[in-house]
Amino acid sequence: MSIFIDNTTTLLVQGITGRDGSFHAKQMMEYGTTVVGGVTPGKGGQKFEETVPIFNTVAQAVAATGANTSVIYVPPPFAADAMMEAAAAGIKLIVCITEGVPVLDMTKVYPYVKEMGARLLGPNCPGLITPGQSKVGIIPGRICAPGPVGVVSRSGTLTYEIVNLLTKAGIGQSTCVGIGGDPINGTNFIDALAAFEADPQTTVVAMMGEIGGTDEQEAAEFVRTKMSKPVVGFIAGQTAPPGRRMGHAGAIISGSAGTAAEKIEAFEKAGMGIAKRPMDFVELVKARL
Amino acid sequence: MNLHEYQAKEILRRHGVPIPDGDIATTPDAAEALAVKYGVPVMVKAQVHVGGRGKAGGVKYCATPAAAKEKATAILGMDIKGLTVLKVLVTVAEDIGSEAYVGIIVDRATKKPVFMVSAAGGIDIEEVAATTPEKIKYHPVDPRYGLRTFEAMEMGFFLYEDVKQARAAAKIMQQLYSAFIESGCSLAEINPLVVTPTGTVVAVDGKMVIDDNELDRLPAIEALRDESSEEASEVEARKANLTFIKLDGNVGCVVNGAGLAMATMDLVKYYGGDPANxxxxxxxxxxEKVVNALRIITADKNVKAILFNIFGGITRTDDVANGIVTATKANPLTVPIVIRLTGTNEEVAMKILTENGFSASSDMDEAVQKAVALATGAAA
Incomplete structure (x- = not known):
């Protein structure tokens, strides 16, 4: 088992002929993901890498392939429309990798996707991977291994760092999910934690948060009241100055809210394991397996 | 990106918000001339991107044009929290009957634009929220409908009993909302929204923060950027497509990815060091990105050691290694460098570095400790 994706995932790549889209489509295919189609307006009828059919619209692609998942690599000005197009076409899991989507666009995308009954992951996220089964997004496949640890994170490379440490220590992962660094995202920590709680393969969850907002605090309350599985947490940005956007649009301390200290305190209150350094995950997770 | 008060007011004025006349002056004589043009009394207000201008002496009431000149002389060139005042806004001083607060933010929890209004205006809204939260009304807006009149009126009546004032405030809120959406704001506020003794509702101060992700599609807003009010190194970094924030420490950090960059800074601190950026x-x-990054970091004289922390996913570590070699050939380093690389093309990268006399490790923890030790040793 796993969460959100597995070997039944059938994937469309929106923006498959673009620089990032084509590179990562190839990587996903090499990993073993079932890529059933691509979408680039005006290139319908062509083939990607001589095997994957390209369509002009997501609706056409879904009608022809029955895809259940879509990953988006289109530039920021078009990303909001791409997410809504996927939802309108009946895609159930939409993963938006694009960084730089205006937050006001997301105030419209979020309720629409929800009404269409789809799950959105991202934007500005590395996607997700169920080791050995399927990868949707950009997480490097070779650093992951199948196993019992559910990983959920707001960051990309920090997640790779920690997943790599776990794998090297012989600890595999059920699914690694990057929820993204934007202030409004489709899937939050609680969504992922609830899915891991329900997933029989997952026995421990590793969670990487960062400064800004209250998603981690709410997740901690969820861990305390709703979860039976142990969770180990980390917060990036303990040395970040207030009022500055630390790379991620959502990583900003507003006034005195959203600090690392208040998030760590919430983790402590929830009885979670707290990693002070990335490398601490190995021992903390191991002790809870 | 932050807008200056005068820029925010210009936008709000275009959307119909009643705002006292005013204009910008860069010399005392120009300030005096504006005071004559608009008629006294006027306020002379420093235009800098920091809060607490008033407390710092950057906002003054002037009863005569001569006073406007005198106050402008004092304020222009003044240092407020590290920023030099280069412009003042000279604006008609309104008689104040009451002061309210009206603001909009994009709220992460409701995932909507949310209005915050309070009859306790004129002071920091965070302070009101902390001490008397019952004095603030929150109202989320469905962006598909915008702020409908009945919603605006509910907030108008929360602020004022008088129907004329409630209507005027409601109209201003709808105008503020349209300015907020059209300018790609993450925050827009009027504080204070003033009722004059004769019952007129006017916006006396305005603030707008633009979502950086909007700037590509809003060139007219991007054109309002004031580079003189930003850290020079941050301006240079932005032009090189790097996300850079200057800090006060002495360990210069070059990292790929925002989360890892924050975690690297935190680890520097954990081992007793202080990140420089x-x-x-x-x-x-x-x-080329690496070359630019090194140029910006080495320009900071506080930096006593440089730490590279690269986890190659999309980033190719051999690109980074080549960048380090190119940059240091052109401008030899005067401070020690610690390089940590792992991931995509790691073997190639290690070979490039070794051949050029650098050593590198693949362990983050070890590299951070080493960089901190070098910086601390150099500083001692």
Missing amino acids: FLDIGGSSNP
Whole structure:
């Protein structure tokens, strides 16, 4: 088992002929993901890498392939429309990798996707991977291994760092999910934690948060009241100055809210394991397996 | 991106918000001339991107044009929290009957634009929220409908009993909302919204923060950027497509990815050091980005050691290695460098570095400790 994706995932790549889209489509295919189609307006009828059919619209692609998942690599000005197009076409899991989507666009995308009954992951996220089964997004496949640890994170490379440490220590992962660094995202920590709680393969969850907002605090309350599985947490940005956007649009301390200290305190209150350094995950997770 | 008060007011004025006349002056004589043009009394207000201008002496009431000149002389060139005042806004001083607060933010929890209004205006809204939260009314807006009149009126009546004033405030809120959406704001506020003794409702101060992700599609807003009010190194970094924030420490950090960059800074601190900056070279690396990053970091004289922490996913570590070699050939380093690379093309990268006399490790923890030790040793 796993969460959100597995070997039944059938994937469309929106923006498959673009620089990032084509590179990562190839990587996903090499990993073993079932890529059933691509979408680039005006290139319908062509083939990607001589095997994957390209369509002009997501609706056409879904009608022809029955895809259940879509990953988006289109530039920021078009990303909001791409997410809504996927939802309108009946895609159930939409993963938006694009960084730089205006937050006001997301105030419209979020309720629409929800009404269409789809799950959105991202934007500005590395996607997700169920080791050995399927990868949707950009997480490097070779650093992951199948196993019992559910990983959920707001960051990309920090997640790779920690997943790599776990794998090297012989600890595999059920699914690694990057929820993204934007202030409004489709899937939050609680969504992922609830899915891991329900997933029989997952026995421990590793969670990487960062400064800004209250998603981690709410997740901690969820861990305390709703979860039976142990969770180990980390917060990036303990040395970040207030009022500055630390790379991620959502990583900003507003006034005195959203600090690392208040998030760590919430983790402590929830009885979670707290990693002070990335490398601490190995021992903390191991002790809870 | 922050707008200056005068820029925010210009936008709000275009959307119909009643705002006292005013204009910008860069010399005392110009300030005096504006006071004559608009008629006294006027306020002379420093235009800098920091809060607490008033407390710092950057906002003054002037009863005569001569006073406007005198106050402008004092304020222009003044240092407020490290920023030099280069412009003042000279604006008609309104008689104040009461002061309210009206603001909009994009709220992460409701995922909507949310209005915050309070009859306790004129002071920091965070302070009101902390001490008397019952004095604030929150109202989320469905962006598909915008702020409908009945919603605006509910907030108008929350602020004022008088129907004329409630209507005037409601109209201003709808105008503020349209300015907020059209300018790509993450925050827009009027504080204070003033009722004059004769019952007129006017916006006496305005603030707008633009979502940086909007700037590509809003060139007219991007054109309002005031580089003189930003850290020079941050301006340079932005032009090189790097995300850079200057800090006060002595360990210069070059990292790929925002989360890892923050975690690297935190680890520097954990081992007793102090990061000199946040720097994310981003995903699609090329050697030139590394060259620019090193130039910006080495320009900071506080930096006593440089730490590279690269986890190659999309980023190719050989690109980073080539960048380090190119940059240091052109401008030899005067401070020690610690390089940590792992991931995509790691073997090639290690070979490039070794051949050029650098050593590198693949362990983050070890590299951070080493960089801190070098910086601390150099500082001692």
